[in-house]
Structures are given as C-alpha cells and as structure tokens.
Amino acid sequence: MHGQYLEDDGRARPAEQDGPSRRGDALATGGTPPSSRRRHDPGRRERLIDVALGVIAEYGVAGTTHRRVAAAADVPLGSMTYHFAGMDDLLHAAFTRLAGRTADVFDTVLSRADTVEEAGDAVVGLITGTTLNASETMLASLELYALAARRPEFRTITDAWMARSREALHAHFDPQTALMLDALIEGTTLHRALSLDPMSVSTVRTAVERIIRP
Amino acid sequence: MHGQYLEDDGRARPAEQDGPSRRGDALATGGTPPSSRRRHDPGRRERLIDVALGVIAEYGVAGTTHRRVAAAADVPLGSMTYHFAGMDDLLHAAFTRLAGRTADVFDTVLSRADTVEEAGDAVVGLITGTTLNASETMLASLELYALAARRPEFRTITDAWMARSREALHAHFDPQTALMLDALIEGTTLHRALSLDPMSVSTVRTAVERIIRP
C-alpha cells in the first residue's frame, strides 16, 4: 500500500532535495552514526503525553505536530509512531490526562470542605487560585472545548469531566445550584483568562455567594 | 528563490504577437476551458469572509485552509491570495466579523429592555435563544477564544467584544453585577453547548435572578 506507483511521480526529477549523497555509498538506510547512542527510557510514553499537553497549550491543536512534540521531548520522530497510533490517539491521551488531573484537583479541594460556607470558599479559591488558571491548563482546556464541540469522539472526555465536577459539587449543594455554580466557574475562569483586567477576587466571591444563597 | 526551473520560459512563444486569434485552440498554460468563464463578482471578499467563518466552525482553525475556503465559496485558489495577505489576515477578518455580529445582537436585544426585570429576561433569552447558541456561532467563538488566549494579535478582537458586552449591560446593571452577569452568560452558553443534557431554561432564569438580585 505504500509506494506502489512510483511512475506516477510527476515531480521534477533533477536536483533531488539532497545534494551530497548522505553517506559515502549506497547503503541509504542503516547508517546509525555512532555519535548518539540509543537511550533506555521507560515511561517515555507518559512523558510524551505531558510534553504534548505543553505543545498544545503553546501552539494549539492546529500547530501540534508529531515533529514538534518529538523535538520538545528530545526523542526521534519515529518514537511518536511507535507510541501512538496516530495524531488523534496522541490528542486523546493528552486531553484525557488534562481532564483527569483538573478534576482531581477539583475533587480534592471540595472534599476538604465541611460546610456550605467552606464549600463556597473552596469554589472561590478554585476560580481565583493558580491551578485552574495556570495558563497552560487554561489554554489546553480551551483547545479541548473547541475540539470536543466539533468532534464527538472527544466529547467523552468533556462529558466525564463535567460529570465529575457536578458530582463533587453535589456533595455540598442541591442539584440546581450545582449546575449554576459549575457554569459560573466556567464563565469566570474563562473571563479571567481572556480579560485584560480580570474580575477581582471580591467580585468572584460576591458572585458565588449570590448563586449559592437560597 | 522562486521559479528556478523556468526552462520553458525563455522560449519565444511564436503565435503571440498577433493578438486576437485567441479562442481557436488551447493556450499552453492557461487552457481556459470555455465552459467556466471568468466571473465578475463584486463583494467577493465579503463573501469569502462569511464562508471562512463557516469553514472555521466546521473544521476548526486547524482545518481551515485556503483551499477549503476557496472550494466552499466556489472560487479559485488564487483568489484567496489576492484578497487576503495571508492566513492570519483571513482569520482576523473572519473573527472580527463574528465578534461584531454577535455584539450587535447583544446590543439590540438589551437596548429594547426598559426595566431591570426586562433586562434580566433579555439576558435569559440571549443565553437560551438561538442566536448565541447557533452552533456555527458557538463553535467559531470557541475557536476564537482558544486563538486569542494564545496569540495577542487576536486579543484586540475579544477585548473589543467584551467591552461592548459590558457596556450594554451597564445600561441596566451596576458595574459589578454587569461583570458577574457577563461571566455567567459565558459559562452557561458554553455549558449548554458542550453538555449532553443542557441546563434548563428555568435554571438559567434562576441563575440570572440570583445574580441580579441585590
């Protein structure tokens, strides 16, 4: 299935891209310059997923390429092919990790609250704190939203994420309030990420108080 | 660095000096099959911007290419080069139009309200209505958010958009409430776009009432 129709190549023949014949003679493939040794790297796949998240945050899904991730992780291009079935597999793995990690923080912070007041404080802390707002997390989340809205196969990630958020809020608030709080968190976080002069902490606190008051 | 292999360029084209024998047979390069004539198409640039918005909504910024937009608008590829300085110019024009159009609706709907209660109803209508939620608008907005968060040259678009929204809300609400409402609108709209079972209208109404209640 690969390279069967070589005669079809309409490309200009002269001047091949690679002027100096790379290696002295015809052994085109096996070269292996002994300079860079092979590295034993257990857990490379896990590391690649983290690096991919950073690349997504910096360049967007549009600018995330196997080559860029490989370069950022300092692994050869072929390693991407080995560890991931394709671009979608890489994106899926990266966004799954992002959602899981963020939801973990959400759970942890909320589970420490014992009263409704403490839960409200926890929500304010989540919005104004550094975890949800870490720019890498925020940028990658926006990319995930855009992707999930357009492609159903990524919706499972956002669905699970939202379900976990709601469940964590349900421990302290009635279902309707939990829904409204969830939306408020989404909106304020997004707003604070995009706005030049972001909403003050006291305004966030007021908003949360107004939503949770009976 | 361009056109290195113009080998057939130097050859004098013999039949050229005597102009008007043009339709007789195929010209070497520009064939011009007589089926598709050149079209006079005033306002093509404006149309291309609209078509581009649709392509962005369907394929994302990642999948938006000159060729795809050209095909969707049924214009030749070269037309993209002529009307837009580059990909960024096209994206900028498209997102500027999206923001302006959405803000217009926002303004119009809110300006029709005379009391705080009517303004609240207007906000509920905006969130649950069909304009902000038209899937094309929502998808393209998400793409804009993601792009603006990452690239400052697109922030001017979102900044102006948010400023207009806030100003429209200021006509009816105090500054702090306007900020909170704006964030709530953002969050609920986003939530309703991504969620499988979106928040009900009555829940949206309750949330708005809680925020605007003094």
Added chain:
DNA sequence: GCATCATGCGTACGCTTGTACATATAACTG
C-alpha cells in the same frame, strides 16, 4: 549464553499546505 521481543532510531514517500506569479479579462478614466 542464547533466543525472543519490546522498544528505539533514522529516513523515505506520498500528500497537502501557503504563497508567488504569469497571464487574462473586466472596469474605469481620460
């Protein structure tokens, strides 16, 4: 020690992309 296999590495290939540009024609200007 040796066979087996998972992992690591370099590179080729077909394809798409953004962009440049020569050329053609309509619109406009005097």
Added chain:
DNA sequence: CAGTTATATGTACAAGCGTACGCATGATGC
C-alpha cells in the same frame, strides 16, 4: 477609443506534514 488599473484564474514550488518501515539494540525469560 486607448490606456490604465483592479480583479480573476490557473499553476508551480518549497516546506512541512503523517505515516510506514527496515534495522539496531537493550531487556527478558529460559
């Protein structure tokens, strides 16, 4: 009507892309 400008169109090309794949090598089980 002639000349000029604005717009339209087809095509070429370098760069970058995802992916495939042959080979190398270290780990593992016997």
